[in-house]
Amino acid sequence: MMRSILVGILVLMAAGIGWLTFDWYQARHGGQAFGAPFTLVDQKNQPITEAAFRGHPSAVFFGFTHCPEVCPTTLFELDGWLKQLGDEGKDIKVYFISVDPERDTPQAMDSYVSNVSDRITGITGEPDKVAAMAKSFGIYSKKVPLEGGDYTMDHTASVLLLDNAGDFFGTIAYGENSSAALAKLKRLAAKG
Numbered sequence: 001m002m003r004s005i006l007v008g009i010l011v012l013m014a015a016g017i018g019w020l021t022f023d024w025y026q027a028r029h030g031g032q033a034f035g036a037p038f039t040l041v042d043q044k045n046q047p048i049t050e051a052a053f054r055g056h057p058s059a060v061f062f063g064f065t066h067c068p069e070v071c072p073t074t075l076f077e078l079d080g081w082l083k084q085l086g087d088e089g090k091d092i093k094v095y096f097i098s099v100d101p102e103r104d105t106p107q108a109m110d111s112y113v114s115n116v117s118d119r120i121t122g123i124t125g126e127p128d129k130v131a132a133m134a135k136s137f138g139i140y141s142k143k144v145p146l147e148g149g150d151y152t153m154d155h156t157a158s159v160l161l162l163d164n165a166g167d168f169f170g171t172i173a174y175g176e177n178s179s180a181a182l183a184k185l186k187r188l189a190a191k192g
Helices: 002-029 070-089 106-114 127-136 178-191
Strands: 039-042 047-049 058-063 093-098 120-124 141-145 151-155 159-162 168-172
Touching (some): 039 106, 039 127, 058 070, 070 093, 070 178, 093 106
Parallel strands (some): 058 093, 093 120
Antiparallel strands (some): 039 047, 058 159, 141 151, 159 168
């Protein structure tokens, strides 16, 4: 009898905590999708907002055009996976957001992204707006000085997957096995 009462109390406590967590999330995000609202520019210097991540599944990658390895590798892999998916992945949109907007002008982004794929859209903007947008998506980035006054950028190297409502769907880690990455993209495409 006592055990049943304790189990009942624990169930009620767990339900209460779950409801409070859900209520807190709804109050904090107000029904908004993953990440905060933003206004930046695409590689054609046209305004782009969080609305670009709605109405279709998205793969979102943060990087920079002077990146020696991680960024070009990831973008080439994404392009290759989209080609392998064919019609199955036709609705997935891919976005490459600069964490180095001081150097990554719309023109620089257009040149860089266009050399990789016509399925990827480059995004940049004012440094403070880009930083706020990246932070809202949980992306780490930091300028790292190099000899001679140059610099590089440390940054999160995962691809974020968003469903058609703009909600977080998962990630593809840098260097992840291609078959695992393709399976994630297939699930994303199927969910829509």
